[in-house]
Amino acid sequence: MQTHFSPEQLTDERLATADAILRTCVHCGMCTSTCPTYVTLGDELDSPRGRIYLMKDMFENERPATKEVVQHLDRCLSCLSCMTTCPSSVDYMHLVDLGRQHIEETYKRPLVDRWTRKLLAALIPYHRRFGLAMKLGWLARPFRALAPTARMRAMLELVPQHLPQHEPTDRPGVYEAEAEAQYRVAMLPGCAQRALAPSINAATLRVLQRHGCQVTYPDVGCCGSLRHHMGQDALDEARAMVDAIWAMTSAGGGAGLDAFVINASGCGTTVKDYGHMLADDPDYADKAAAVADLAKDVTEWLETIGLRAARPDAAGLRVTYHSACSMQHGQQIKTPPITLLKRAGFTVSQPRDGHLCCGSAGTYNILQPEIADRLLARKVETLAETVPQIIVAGNIGCISQIGRGLSGTGNNAPIIHTAELLDWATGGPAPAALEGVL
């Protein structure tokens, strides 16, 4: 694609980056057919190519973001399905990051929108605050049909039906391997997941310990993914995470680290991008790139170290694997979760059109509830076609969203995290959600 930035404009690092990305697009339109918003809404401006044109025009003319640009970029899920499809390797992820940054800086959103975003950014990344908000939401949940706005209703619908039990291992510390330690790893504690489903971290910890890992559960907060996804500055969170993990590496003066294990693929995508996010910070660029290199999704790491023999009663259970967008498109992790599940003996299916998002996408299901609901309905239908006994996914956003979609559909298959099922299959306790299935 031809661009028309002046030499002066190209001295601006942001515009130079946008220019380099825009030039790689040959406007072939192949990405449109796999873009969930284009497939759902049928509007070229809600396709990757349409959004690229909108951003090109905005950047070239150094115009403040208009209402139209904001509407179409807000509707983008950042699912990155377009990047998987694009034959020219257009770096849409970093282009839309620049577009969202520009919106934050130049566009004044309506008051309610501004406050909703502020509220989400002030609650979700802090697991204690979020846990408290969830308890209040649980009390209000039965009255969600009376909620005055679709966004408020969407928030209440995402509150779990049963509040989760506290897990005793949900505290910072070093957890020894079950037998002799062969690996030393750190585990991302996370934020929203820690409040919504603490059983996921507990299962991940057990499965790692069982596979010869000494696990450090650091005292750190959010990785910055949520704010970054909304176009807000998340560099302080990224720096704090880099500091915490770097201090455990031998180069950082620690005992050394074989991997930084992450069990929420949305977070994994962000942490793996730290090298890019902090590239311009001379104090952090190298450390951030090193931490990003250490980051591994839990399934990637288990695939590397090898899954131990599974219990015989796992054999034959019908499991449908939902691949989160951040897993398959963001991190390009496609086979490890399926290989591990098959190795454990499960009969594994994947839904039709598995490349299309379930509508979760960070806070998308709250901020764009109508589109998110349409995507969810499609996802629930395609999952049902596989007649699963159990559904698994590697991202808490998808687990909450699909769990909400399944309730009341007559499809009784529970959805849990892949690590929870692998924990049970290799000797851990049965996940509470699987009562009646196992």
Ligand code: SF4
């Ligand atoms: S597929 Fe890639 S090159 Fe083609 S229009 Fe989409 S982003 Fe541009």
Ligand code: SF4
């Ligand atoms: S990130 Fe997803 S929703 Fe956004 S343009 Fe690409 S395919 Fe469409």
